[in-house]
Amino acid sequence: MSTPPLISIVDDDGSVRAAINNLLKSRGYIVHTFVSAEEFLRSPHLNGTSCVIADVQMSIMSGLDLLTHMRAQGYNAPFIFITAFPDDRVHARALSAGAICFLAKPFAGQHLIRCLDTALDQRRGGTSA
Amino acid sequence: MTLTSLYLHSHFAATAFGYLEMILVFSLMGSLIASAMLFILPFAALAYFFAPPTFNLNDPQDLPVVVAFLVASIVGTHLIGKVRREREVALEAAAGLRRSEAELRDREKQWREIFEHNPVMQFMVNATGMVLNVNTFGATQLGYAPSELVGHSVLKVFLEEDRPFVRERVGLCIETVGQSHTWEIQKIRKDGSVLWVRENAKAMQWAEDKLVVLIACEDITERKRTETALRRSEAHLAQAQELSRTGSFGWNVATGEVHWSKETFRIFQYDSSTKPIPQLVVDRTHPEDRAAVRETIERALQNEEDFEHEYRLLMPDGSVKHLHALARAIRTASGDIEFVGAVTDITTAKQAEQQLRRSEAYLAEAQHLSHTGSWSWDVDRLEFVYRSAEIDRLFGFDPEQAVSIETIRSRIHPDDLPRLQEVPRQAIKDKGGHFEYDFRILLPDGAIRRIHSVAHAVVGSDGNVSELIGTHMDVTEQHAARERLEGALAALRESEQRFRDYAETASDWLWETGPDHRVILLSEHTSTAGILATEVVGLLRWEIARDVEAEPEKWRQHRATLDARLPFRDFIYSTVTQMESPIYVRTSGKPFFDAAGNFLGYRGVSTDITATIRADQAERELRKAQAELAHVTRVTTLGELTTSIAHEISQPLAAIVTNGEACLGWLGRETPDLSEARCSVEWIIEDGIRASEVIRRIRALAKKGEIEMVPVDINDIVKEVIALVTRELVSHQVSLRTELTPALPMILGDRVQLQQVITNLVMNGIEAMQTVRDRPRELVIRSSQDDMGRVHLAVTDCGVGITEDDADRVFNPFFTTKSSGLGMGLSICRSIVEAHGGSLSIAREQEPGATFQFALPLHKEVVS
Numbered sequence: 001m002s003t004p005p006l007i008s009i010v011d012d013d014g015s016v017r018a019a020i021n022n023l024l025k026s027r028g029y030i031v032h033t034f035v036s037a038e039e040f041l042r043s044p045h046l047n048g049t050s051c052v053i054a055d056v057q058m059s060i061m062s063g064l065d066l067l068t069h070m071r072a073q074g075y076n077a078p079f080i081f082i083t084a085f086p087d088d089r090v091h092a093r094a095l096s097a098g099a100i101c102f103l104a105k106p107f108a109g110q111h112l113i114r115c116l117d118t119a120l121d122q123r124r125g126g127t128s129a
Numbered sequence: 130m131t132l133t134s135l136y137l138h139s140h141f142a143a144t145a146f147g148y149l150e151m152i153l154v155f156s157l158m159g160s161l162i163a164s165a166m167l168f169i170l171p172f173a174a175l176a177y178f179f180a181p182p183t184f185n186l187n188d189p190q191d192l193p194v195v196v197a198f199l200v201a202s203i204v205g206t207h208l209i210g211k212v213r214r215e216r217e218v219a220l221e222a223a224a225g226l227r228r229s230e231a232e233l234r235d236r237e238k239q240w241r242e243i244f245e246h247n248p249v250m251q252f253m254v255n256a257t258g259m260v261l262n263v264n265t266f267g268a269t270q271l272g273y274a275p276s277e278l279v280g281h282s283v284l285k286v287f288l289e290e291d292r293p294f295v296r297e298r299v300g301l302c303i304e305t306v307g308q309s310h311t312w313e314i315q316k317i318r319k320d321g322s323v324l325w326v327r328e329n330a331k332a333m334q335w336a337e338d339k340l341v342v343l344i345a346c347e348d349i350t351e352r353k354r355t356e357t358a359l360r361r362s363e364a365h366l367a368q369a370q371e372l373s374r375t376g377s378f379g380w381n382v383a384t385g386e387v388h389w390s391k392e393t394f395r396i397f398q399y400d401s402s403t404k405p406i407p408q409l410v411v412d413r414t415h416p417e418d419r420a421a422v423r424e425t426i427e428r429a430l431q432n433e434e435d436f437e438h439e440y441r442l443l444m445p446d447g448s449v450k451h452l453h454a455l456a457r458a459i460r461t462a463s464g465d466i467e468f469v470g471a472v473t474d475i476t477t478a479k480q481a482e483q484q485l486r487r488s489e490a491y492l493a494e495a496q497h498l499s500h501t502g503s504w505s506w507d508v509d510r511l512e513f514v515y516r517s518a519e520i521d522r523l524f525g526f527d528p529e530q531a532v533s534i535e536t537i538r539s540r541i542h543p544d545d546l547p548r549l550q551e552v553p554r555q556a557i558k559d560k561g562g563h564f565e566y567d568f569r570i571l572l573p574d575g576a577i578r579r580i581h582s583v584a585h586a587v588v589g590s591d592g593n594v595s596e597l598i599g600t601h602m603d604v605t606e607q608h609a610a611r612e613r614l615e616g617a618l619a620a621l622r623e624s625e626q627r628f629r630d631y632a633e634t635a636s637d638w639l640w641e642t643g644p645d646h647r648v649i650l651l652s653e654h655t656s657t658a659g660i661l662a663t664e665v666v667g668l669l670r671w672e673i674a675r676d677v678e679a680e681p682e683k684w685r686q687h688r689a690t691l692d693a694r695l696p697f698r699d700f701i702y703s704t705v706t707q708m709e710s711p712i713y714v715r716t717s718g719k720p721f722f723d724a725a726g727n728f729l730g731y732r733g734v735s736t737d738i739t740a741t742i743r744a745d746q747a748e749r750e751l752r753k754a755q756a757e758l759a760h761v762t763r764v765t766t767l768g769e770l771t772t773s774i775a776h777e778i779s780q781p782l783a784a785i786v787t788n789g790e791a792c793l794g795w796l797g798r799e800t801p802d803l804s805e806a807r808c809s810v811e812w813i814i815e816d817g818i819r820a821s822e823v824i825r826r827i828r829a830l831a832k833k834g835e836i837e838m839v840p841v842d843i844n845d846i847v848k849e850v851i852a853l854v855t856r857e858l859v860s861h862q863v864s865l866r867t868e869l870t871p872a873l874p875m876i877l878g879d880r881v882q883l884q885q886v887i888t889n890l891v892m893n894g895i896e897a898m899q900t901v902r903d904r905p906r907e908l909v910i911r912s913s914q915d916d917m918g919r920v921h922l923a924v925t926d927c928g929v930g931i932t933e934d935d936a937d938r939v940f941n942p943f944f945t946t947k948s949s950g951l952g953m954g955l956s957i958c959r960s961i962v963e964a965h966g967g968s969l970s971i972a973r974e975q976e977p978g979a980t981f982q983f984a985l986p987l988h989k990e991v992v993s
Contacts, residue, residue: 012859013780015816019787022809026794026802057776059859084776084783085860105783109790 005050005120008043010034010066011082012058016105020053020082023109024116037061041069049077051100051119053112056083056090064090067097078119082107250326250346254283256303258296261341270348272319283344286316288323302332302342313349325353367391374474378456380407382430383465396452396474398444415441415449433458433466439475451479493518500603508553508594523580523603525572542569542577556586556594564599579608640718643730646670646691659706674702675711694720694728701738713742776856781820788812826853829881840875841883843912843920843985850887851910854895861895863906870913876920876985878965886958886969890924890981893955897928897979915984919967923982931971931979955981 007029011017017033024031034040037054038061052070054063061069067079079099083090086104094102100122101115244251250267254260260278268275271286278285283299284292291314302310309331315323326346335341367390370376376393380386389397389405397413399405407426414422418440429436435457442450456470496502502520506513511534518528524540526532541549545568552564563585570578584599638660639652648666670687671677677684683702690697696719703713718733792809795802826849847869858865891908898906909925955969962969967985 013784015784015812015819016780016787018812019784019791019816022805022812023787023791023794026791026798026805026809057856057859059862059864082783084779084856105779106786107783109787109794112787 004028004030005123006045006048007031007051007053007116008034008040008045008049008077009053010037010040010058010063011053011055012036013055016055016082020112023112027113029116037063037066037069040066046070046075049075050123051078051080051116053080053082053116056081056094057085064093064097067094067099071098078123080112080115080119082112250344250348252283252344252346254299254342254344256299256340256342258283258299267346270318270324271316277319286318288315288317291315298328298330299342302330303340304332306332306334306340308332313353316346324348324350326350371395374477375471376473377469377471378405379467379469380456381461381465381467383463393472396450396472397442413442413444415443417441429456429458429468430466436468449476450474451476497522501600502602503598503600506553506597506599508557508597514596520601523578523601524570525578540570540572542571545569552584553594553597556584556597559586560592560594561586561588564597567604577605578603579605637734637736639732639734640716641730641732642670642718644728646731648673649730659708659710659712660704661707664707670702670716673704675705676703691731696720701742712737712739714738776860777823777853778820781816781823784816785813785820788816823852829884837879837881838877839880841878841880842875843873843883843922844869844871846880846883847887847910847912847922850884850891853884853888854891857892857895858908861899861906863895863898863908866907866909868909868911870911873912873914873920874918874987876965876987878985879961882961883965886961886983887922887924889955889958893981894924894926894928894979897926897930899928901928901977919984919986921982921984923972923980925978925980927978930977958983 007024009017009020009024009031011020011033012035017035021031021033032043032045032049034043036058040046040052052066054066056063063079063081063083070077079094079097080101080103081094081099082103082105084105086102091102100119101112103112103115245265247264248266249264250270251262251264252260252267253262260281260283263275263278265275268278271278273286284295287295294312294314298310298312302308309329311327311329313325313327316326317323325348327349328344328346330342330344332340332342370390370392374392374396376396377390378393379388385406387405387407389401391401393405394401394403397409399409403409411419411423422438422440425436425438428434435455437453437455439451439453442452444450451474452472453475454470454472456468459467459469461467496517496519500519500523502517502523503515504513504517504520505515513534521528521532524532524537526536538546548566549568552566556562556564563583565581565583567579567581570580572578581602581604582599583602584597586594587596587598589595639650640648641650643649646669648668648670651660651665665673671684674684687697687700696717698717699715700717701713701715703711705711714735715738716733716735718731720731721729723729788809792806792813795806795809847867851865851867855865887910891910894908895906898908904927907927909923911921911923911925913921913923915921959969962983962985965985967983969981969983972980972982
């Protein structure tokens with residue numbers, strides 16, 4: 001097995017951030033967590049990230065803004081959105097912006113793993129393709 | 130014959146006869162010598178003129194002729210001489226007679242004049258007293274013309290009362306003719322005025338056996354007056370001597386003659402018949418003073434000078450007299466030295482002096498004791514004539530040391546000095562007067578002495594004020610006492626007024642119940658409450674009350690208290706007035722006992738508290754309504770917050786689920802990682818608690834319940850609110866800044882209601898910034914404490930702000946700028962804050978945006 005994929009989690013809620021980190025680590029992923037979009041964008045892991053799991057509602061820069069920003073910068077890491085405000089409008093915008101999944105909190109761990117697998121496959125395929 | 134002889138030619142004869150003729154002629158001339166000469170001359174002449182002597186004595190013829198001639202001539206001459214002499218005598222006698230007649234007339238006239246103008250009044254009266262004559266002087270002196278007196282009784286010029294005396298005197302004169310009598314009597318002038326005369330009278334025989342009385346009167350009025358004055362002044366002198374206890378004396382040293390006045394005798398206690406000699410003085414002199422007296426007198430004698438001394442007398446009865454003697458040395462006409470002097474009994478004065486000295490001492494002592502000093506101020510010389518020792522003490526000076534006016538002035542409180550200086554000015558202006566004033570003395574140690582001064586102005590003979598005499602009294606103590614008293618009085622008045630107010634406004638009435646708890650007595654105040662004493666007396670309290678059945682427990686406890694004979698306070702029950710309207714009565718009472726300790730009943734006070742109860746009820750209802758409204762609003766807010774709440778709940782739920790799956794993941798590994806699994810479970814528990822906390826908060830907000838006033842920290846409440854609204858802030862992209870002052874004092878409040886207020890303000894702020902695009906949306910929550918110690922909370926937004934018109938209406942119920950919402954938010958907030966004893970206000974100092982703030986009193990204030 002090659003180097004495991006790097007997953008970045010961006011959520012301003014500490015417990016959610018810690019829980020996702022915990023879940024993914026238990027599944028053998030390498031995970032980096034960020035309190036805000038800005039912190040993530042400044043981090044050295046921006047480039048090596050295989051998938052971004054981001055909260056939609058964050059102060060200053062929202063998850064959607066982060067996606068838009070990264071695409072604009074040429075980063076094409078897949079995005080999984082999680083939100084406590086499952087809004088259809090936001091859902092639609094997220095998907096159209098290229099998000100793999102849009103998960104409403106609370107979500108099932110398996111659901112997140114599936115989305116993550118999809119995202120990583122897509123990326124692998126993408127990169128291999 | 131000659132011519133005949135010539136004719137006859139007998140020449141000789143003629144010549145002889147010629148000669149004879151001539152001799153005879155010349156003999157008429159009188160003088161013998163002249164006659165003799167003339168005798169010779171005819172011969173010579175004849176011989177010359179006629180012829181040489183024709184005869185010759187030798188001629189015998191001629192001899193007879195010659196002899197004849199000679200004889201004839203001698204006889205002729207002698208006869209002629211004799212005739213002539215006789216005639217001369219006769220002529221002389223006639224002239225003398227004539228002369229003496231004129232002289233007599235003259236003399237009579239003179240006498241008359243003398244009589245008339247003799248400055249002695251002359252009266253001539255007959256035995257009956259009728260005036261026969263009076264001289265002009267006499268009549269004039271009495272203001273009459275002589276004619277007015279002559280022919281009238283002399284008595285008319287005498288005083289009525291003197292007339293018998295005059296009659297008697299005239300009679301006496303008549304009886305003793307030739308003897309003169311003298312008397313002094315008063316006479317009346319025609320004008321009624323009186324003069325004193327000394328009359329000298331004598332009766333004499335007048336023509337035809339008539340007796341007349343001649344009276345000469347001399348005006349002695351002046352003498353009488355002088356005499357009277359003299360007598361008076363002598364009397365005065367004697368009296369003065371007696372009064373002044375001053376005797377006079379004279380002592381001619383050379384003659385040894387000594388004169389003492391009556392008073393001198395009295396002073397020395399010698400009989401006035403005693404012949405005064407200097408030894409008498411020595412005898413009486415006090416043995417201790419004798420030497421000194423002797424020395425003084427001897428020195429005066431030796432130097433012939435004035436002397437003055439004081440000495441004592443030892444009187445026969447053993448008493449002591451103090452004398453002051455003063456004498457002047459006078460040289461008499463005969464060149465002797467005479468001492469004339471005065472001796473004064475100064476015993477009284479001495480005693481008075483001693484008494485004065487004693488009373489001065491007493492005065493000084495009294496002044497010292499009463500802290501009163503006296504003084505005298507010379508207004509012309511601007512200095513103190515006199516200052517008592519106590520004055521110095523009052524001013525804090527040593528009475529022994531002289532002090533200047535400036536020093537005195539420096540001790541007077543500067544604020545009082547002008548007033549003090551005004552006093553003499555006013556006195557001079559008013560030309561007298563009485564003054565009372567107060568001033569303060571600044572003592573060197575900084576203490577203040579309060580002085581009450583009383584002064585009066587002394588007016589001199591010129592009518593101007595010459596002196597101010599006064600007293601200074603230390604009233605510091607009195608002043609302090611008065612202040613205390615005034616303070617006490619003011620307090621008393623206040624409390625009196627307070628109790629009067631209470632009494633006038635109180636609806637309290639007094640009652641007394643007997644040992645059986647039945648009402649014995651009720652004060653009149655009950656009538657104001659609508660209860661008639663007559664209807665209540667004799668009843669039990671639970672017979673009067675109308676809530677015994679409704680509240681049996683309350684009455685059971687009350688009766689137990691009464692049975693235990695314990696005092697009770699603020700027992701409230703309801704009853705009805707005589708008009709059957711319900712009233713609430715609050716009553717307090719305490720048992721009373723007789724001296725033996727036997728229970729006699731209760732005494733107490735009752736008050737009609739219907740109004741208070743009603744007000745309380747109204748307030749309770751109001752509070753209830755408010756609480757309900759607040760609840761409704763909260764629920765509405767909760768509705769508004771649903772999304773936020775969902776977020777708050779879903780976050781921990783998401784974490785729980787994720788962690789649960791992670792736990793399974795750790796356990797499902799080939800080698801289960803138990804440590805991670807455990808960690809995952811712990812997080813699950815934490816998040817579960819977090820979720821339930823959110824639910825608890827929401828429950829609290831949704832809870833419809835009683836207001837619970839407890840001590841709270843406003844910062845804690847703010848933090849709870851933030852937890853609720855965080856998502857709301859995030860979703861509206863509002864950044865929150867908190868400036869919370871740490872360690873604020875606790876306030877008394879209902880946690881939920883205060884949360885509601887702050888939440889409301891935050892939500893309003895978020896909403897106000899919704900349209901803001903051009904600037905960061907920032908909400909600031911500040912907590913602080915103001916100068917008055919109240920806790921402040923302010924929520925500031927930078928939104929659209931509030932217009933001036935809206936600012937006035939924003940707290941009104943149903944005011945809203947929102948499309949949704951009841952518009953009750955701020956209105957409820959204000960009533961909640963006010964129910965907490967605080968105030969909610971809007972501040973629009975900053976632009977843009979608005980600040981809503983409230984201030985709440987501290988915990989302890991609320992408690993009190």
